[in-house]
Amino acid sequence: MLDKTSVEFHLEEEEIRGKNEKQPFCSLYSCGPLLGSGGFGSVFSGRRLSDGLQVAVKQISSERVHQWARLPGELEPVPMEIALLQLLSEVGGHSGVVRMLDWFRVEGRGFLLVMERPLQCQDLFDFITERGALPERLALRVFRQIVEALRFVHAHGVVHRDIKDENIVVDTRTLNVKIIDFGSGAPLKETPYGEFEGTRVYSPPEWVLSQSYEAVPLTVWSLGVLLFDMVCGDIPFERDQEIVKATPTFTRRISKECQSLIRWCLSYRPEDRPSLEELLSHPWMEGDEEEEEEEHGSLPSPSL
Template sequence: MVLEHPSPCMDLSEFIECHGGAITEDLAKSIMRQAIQAAIECFKRGVFHRDIKLENFLINTETFEVKLIDFGCGDLLNKTSYTTLTGTWAYCCPEMLKTDRYHALPAMVWSLGLMLYRLVCGKLPEKYILYWINDKNWYRDDLSKECCRFINACLQQDPGQRIQIKDILFHEWFQVNDSRLEVQ
């Protein structure tokens, strides 16, 4: 086991708190691209992290390089459903709450969607916001329409309606050019 805490790093939760509770969309896009690539790499290696959240990513505060940490809740990737939750309840996918079953890939997309929402909005979405998102009617004036559509695609209540992990980096939000990476 290798334990690493490179300097100068902090977890993403601390990072956004140090920057007023939320970060710019462009910086969030860079962070999310790296987070998604880390999740995909885990899947390629047959690992399901099971606890994707801001606190489980370290960010180098000089280079903005992101690393996925804390595999304590992890499991081998199964094609069948999981019936136990070992991660953080706040990031739990709705199908687990409704049926006590969930599949790895859609659950990962849900967690990544919540992570992005928290990065750009400063907190997890309220229940009524999740209803708007599920209806694909959620937007914020301070975010691009592509970012809002990406969040809507990740946070669908029905896992069959969520964007698939294999398509996630091809979403229009990732195709829009980044401007400067800076924090608010």
């Protein structure tokens, strides 16, 4: 999880310039308390001065950036995450994908990404930790949204590469979800990848064994781990030996249809895993989620 320890965030106005030398960050936004930090950098609460909109401000140190990209009109490269999020925004965005509102270069320090910040939400890790394993109808509601959002992401040439419970936020009022943190993302390609910056326990056997994987089978394997996590309350594999065995042991009573879908996603051979479209047409995915809100009841609304 995110490290919630305090981190200082002081930037002089003249230090920060955005794309195409627009107004400095401090003229457009105010920055508040730290929300969390980790390998990706630090995230702070923030506010857009023009209208008071609540935002999240992600600070990335240049030393932590492993992939860079070129943007039109920019003399210097930017982190791949900025390029990917800008691409998804330019094609209209998706309700299930966090939107980047702005970004700034911090001279000598790194970058600031201004992200939309859904209110009254928490990440799926905390959601499951507080409530335990999710009822299948609720898991279906969440999982279907994630898969649909990933179809949009892939359709526009982006692969996330770090799908996990910590990178999904849930609006506790509406149960709508968003995929966040594209820091491990890359342009989608059909040929294998030889680098991986995601989370080891969500990585597939082919990466553990040969340090190579393809975009869709990686994504679908991670989705299988995530669905198991939702309905059982914890991930199926902790060690490399368990990953390469690719045989999840169900710790709770789960419907045969749900077990079938998880096992399909966690097929040992990448070519045996479904596509995202095949996943959506699985019998469990076509189930009914309408009764879930009544069963789930009123949810508390913790702040981010």
